[in-house]
Amino acid sequence: MDSVSNKVSGEPFNVAVPLYVQIAESLLERIRVGELIPDQRLPSERELSKSLNVSRMTLRAALRVLDNKGLLIRRPGDGTYVARPKIERQAAKLSPFTESMRSRGYQAKARLIIFERRLAEVSVASKLKVPVSAPVYYFQRLRLINKEPVLLETCTMPVYRFPNLETHDLEDRSVYEIVETEYSIVPHHSEQSLEAVSATDFEAELLGVEPGTPLMLERRLAFDKDGFPLEYGHDLYRGDRFRFVTEIAPLEMK
Amino acid sequence: MDSVSNKVSGEPFNVAVPLYVQIAESLLERIRVGELIPDQRLPSERELSKSLNVSRMTLRAALRVLDNKGLLIRRPGDGTYVARPKIERQAAKLSPFTESMRSRGYQAKARLIIFERRLAEVSVASKLKVPVSAPVYYFQRLRLINKEPVLLETCTMPVYRFPNLETHDLEDRSVYEIVETEYSIVPHHSEQSLEAVSATDFEAELLGVEPGTPLMLERRLAFDKDGFPLEYGHDLYRGDRFRFVTEIAPLEMK
DNA sequence: AAGGTTCAATGGTATAGACCAATATCGCTA
DNA sequence: TAGCGATATTGGTCTATACCATTGAACCTT
Numbered sequence: 001m002d003s004v005s006n007k008v009s010g011e012p013f014n015v016a017v018p019l020y021v022q023i024a025e026s027l028l029e030r031i032r033v034g035e036l037i038p039d040q041r042l043p044s045e046r047e048l049s050k051s052l053n054v055s056r057m058t059l060r061a062a063l064r065v066l067d068n069k070g071l072l073i074r075r076p077g078d079g080t081y082v083a084r085p086k087i088e089r090q091a092a093k094l095s096p097f098t099e100s101m102r103s104r105g106y107q108a109k110a111r112l113i114i115f116e117r118r119l120a121e122v123s124v125a126s127k128l129k130v131p132v133s134a135p136v137y138y139f140q141r142l143r144l145i146n147k148e149p150v151l152l153e154t155c156t157m158p159v160y161r162f163p164n165l166e167t168h169d170l171e172d173r174s175v176y177e178i179v180e181t182e183y184s185i186v187p188h189h190s191e192q193s194l195e196a197v198s199a200t201d202f203e204a205e206l207l208g209v210e211p212g213t214p215l216m217l218e219r220r221l222a223f224d225k226d227g228f229p230l231e232y233g234h235d236l237y238r239g240d241r242f243r244f245v246t247e248i249a250p251l252e253m254k
Numbered sequence: 255m256d257s258v259s260n261k262v263s264g265e266p267f268n269v270a271v272p273l274y275v276q277i278a279e280s281l282l283e284r285i286r287v288g289e290l291i292p293d294q295r296l297p298s299e300r301e302l303s304k305s306l307n308v309s310r311m312t313l314r315a316a317l318r319v320l321d322n323k324g325l326l327i328r329r330p331g332d333g334t335y336v337a338r339p340k341i342e343r344q345a346a347k348l349s350p351f352t353e354s355m356r357s358r359g360y361q362a363k364a365r366l367i368i369f370e371r372r373l374a375e376v377s378v379a380s381k382l383k384v385p386v387s388a389p390v391y392y393f394q395r396l397r398l399i400n401k402e403p404v405l406l407e408t409c410t411m412p413v414y415r416f417p418n419l420e421t422h423d424l425e426d427r428s429v430y431e432i433v434e435t436e437y438s439i440v441p442h443h444s445e446q447s448l449e450a451v452s453a454t455d456f457e458a459e460l461l462g463v464e465p466g467t468p469l470m471l472e473r474r475l476a477f478d479k480d481g482f483p484l485e486y487g488h489d490l491y492r493g494d495r496f497r498f499v500t501e502i503a504p505l506e507m508k
Numbered sequence: 509a510a511g512g513t514t515c516a517a518t519g520g521t522a523t524a525g526a527c528c529a530a531t532a533t534c535g536c537t538a
Numbered sequence: 539t540a541g542c543g544a545t546a547t548t549g550g551t552c553t554a555t556a557c558c559a560t561t562g563a564a565c566c567t568t
Contacts, residue, residue, distance in 0.1 A: 016529085018551060044518060055553045060519085076519040077561030196450040196468040196493030214450040214468035214493070239450030239468070272521060298548060309523045314549085330549040331531030 019054060023062035031071060031082060032163075032183055042072075042080045069224070071184060109147070110171050113140040113206070117159065127221055128158050128229045135159040141170065142206050149207050155233040161185070175231065176222075187230055190222040196239070207238055214239035273308060277316035285325060285336060292338040296326075299334070363401070364425050367394040367460070371413065381475055382412050382483045389413040395424065396460050403461050404496070409487040415439070433484065444476040450493070461492055468493035 030036045042048065049059035063080065066072050073081045119133040128136065136156050143151040155175060157165065161183070168178050179185050195217040204211040216237040222230045284290045296302065303313035317334065320326050327335040373387040382390065390410050397405040409429060411419065415437070422432050433439050449471040458465040470491040476484045 020551080046518080055555095057554085058552055061551085063519095074519065075561080076559070077517075079518065079561095194448055194470070195496070196470040196491070198468050198493075212466065214452050216448070216450040237450070239452075274521080300548085311524085312522055315521085317549095328549065329531075330529070331547075333531095333548060 020058050020061035020065065023052060023054065023059065024065035027062065027066060028069075028071070036082050038082050040082045042082070044079065069185075109144045110153075111142040111144065111149075112170050113142055113152075115139040115166060115170070118156075120156075120158075124156055124232060127232045128156065130158050130160070137162065137165050139170065150238050152203055152206055152236040153233065154235070155231055157231050158229070161228075161230065179230065185224055185230060187222045187224065190220055192221075193219045195219075197236075199236075203236055207236070209238060209240075274312050274315035275319070277306060277308065277313065278319040281316065281320060282325070290336050292336050294336045296334045296336070363398045364407075364427075365396040365398065365403075366424050367396055367406075369393040369420060369424070372410075374410075374412075378410055378486060381486045382410065384412050384414070391416065391419050393424065404492045406457055406460055406490040407487065408489070409485055411485050412483070415482075415484065429485065439478055439484065444474055446475075447473045449473075451490075453490075457490055461490070463492060463494075470496055 027036070036042070043051070045056050045059055045063070049056040052059060063072060063074070067074060071083050073083045075081075116138045118136055118138045120128065120130055120136045122132055124136060125132045125134060130136070136158050138156050139154075141153045141155075142149050143153055157175075159165070162179070165178075168182055170178075176187050179187060197215050197217045199207065199209055199211055199213045199215050201211045203215065204213060207215070209215075216239055218235040218237065220234060221232050224230055281290070290296070297305070299310050299313055299317070303310040306313060317326060317328070321328060325337050327337045329335075370392045372390055372392045374382065374384055374390045376386055378390065379386045379388060384390070390412050392410050393408075395407045395409075396403050397407055411429075413419070416433070419432075422436055424432075451469050451471045453461065453463055453465055453467045453469050455465045457469065458467060461467075461469070470493055472489045472491065474488060475486050478484055
């Protein structure tokens with residue numbers, strides 16, 4: 001069917017993935033596992049393209065993907081280097097919770113309710129764009145402000161993008177913080193929705209409210225720069241504790 | 255700005271700006287001055303590259319620049335279109351109701367519950383930036399989809415900006431529609447917030463739900479392009495009928 | 509040593525050509 | 539008329555090649 005799929009390290013994808021994306025993912029993986037470390041110089045474009053048996057332009061397309069992620073430093077006449085991980089706070093916009101709370105000086109903690117490795121069901125797999133039964137991390141966290149529970153968070157993330165996620169501290173850091181600092185993956189955009197729902201007994205118990213109390217349900221699907229899903233989940237906010245401010249502002253045109 | 259045409263002249267200088275950047279800037283300018291308008295279809299890549307006397311790959315590099323800025327919509331097999339400005343795209347979110355419903359082919363009606371001319375209290379006056387006791391229109395509408403009530407809308411608007419508002423049809427049109435067509439005022443941006451609340455007896459009665467049912471409360475303050483307030487109000491959505499979609503897409507350039 | 513020059517290698521740009529998958533359109537069929 | 543299928547067109551990808559400006563290091567001069 002597709003003649004290019006295994007040109008670079010056999011990927012378990014059943015769809016036609018462009019060559020340059022495969023190469024980009026391959027390099028991304030090598031960065032993540034530490035085979036390529038920050039400040040390390042990559043082989044030249046001509047060498048790399050030759051060893052990967054692709055044209056230089058295709059190799060450049062792959063490097064551009066990583067460059068757009070901020071993972072590379074490229075200098076004409078010199079070479080291409082692995083960038084040092086950014087500590088920048090860009091993902092803040094995606095996570096109103098930790099951000100807004102910490103900025104107000106509140107203490108934001110999390111209690112891990114459940115952490116599992118599951119096999120993706122059809123609905124989850126289609127959202128995360130992984131094969132059915134692919135391994136995913138599933139976890140729930142109860143988030144607290146000044147020891148008061150205000151948010152029940154449920155996340156599903158693909159294992160192949162976040163290997164050994166369980167080794168990281170999930171009790172004191174936002175998901176996006178971990179994703180960015182530990183995996184050098186920058187959340188780019190997300191599709192979200194908000195609904196008003198009633199608290200179930202389980203949710204009410206955890207959040208310390210009466211069953212049937214109005215909660216804000218936020219469904220979320222976050223992507224990286226190339227449109228690959230990073231996280232699928234939903235958050236339940238206490239209705240009496242949260243207000244979602246959504247200013248709609250004009251755009252500049254330089 | 256440098257002309258694209260100097261590519262053939264071959265002077266020893268002026269090589270500072272790459273061709274594809276010149277083309278991108280040229281197109282950006284044409285969009286800015288209105289020569290290219292939103293939703294307009296651009297010539298195909300092959301045509302454009304031919305008319306600009308550059309290779310298709312170079313033209314594509316230029317389009318990629320604009321695409322990364324979110325200024326283009328590109329569809330394989332179809333064509334490349336000028337994206338609607340962010341303002342317009344986001345403006346849809348100002349009125350999720352009429353917009354989303356009509357686009358799905360539903361009939362959207364409204365029942366006027368109350369329409370009054372009031373004198374602005376302090377809180378309202380400060381929001382709308384009118385003097386205390388200035389006249390304002392206050393009205394509530396129950397909005398229906400296929401005769402089923404789903405939204406209770408409350409609006410307060412300054413009389414001085416919308417004289418004779420009562421003469422217009424408030425039973426079948428969105429507020430923003432009236433504001434735009436009758437007063438030639440285009441809502442520019444707004445401050446909104448979303449909360450999950452319990453339905454009061456009054457609200458439950460109108461919306462046809464049980465008291466205490468979760469509702470979505472949207473508070474809203476809309477402004478024109480000069481920053482003057484147009485409308486202050488709040489909407490109560492049936493929690494079981496609405497989902498607020500809020501895509502987050504931070505812009506980035508390279 | 510100190511400073512300047514040469515030069516090979518690098519990333520950036522640009523071209524021409526080719527094939528592919530998705531899409532719209534139009535004409536044909538039932 | 540409604541539905542279907544062939545076809546041309548479009549954007550997406552990939553190759554092979556070429557030239558450019560920048561860089562850094564080896565080399566040379568002083």
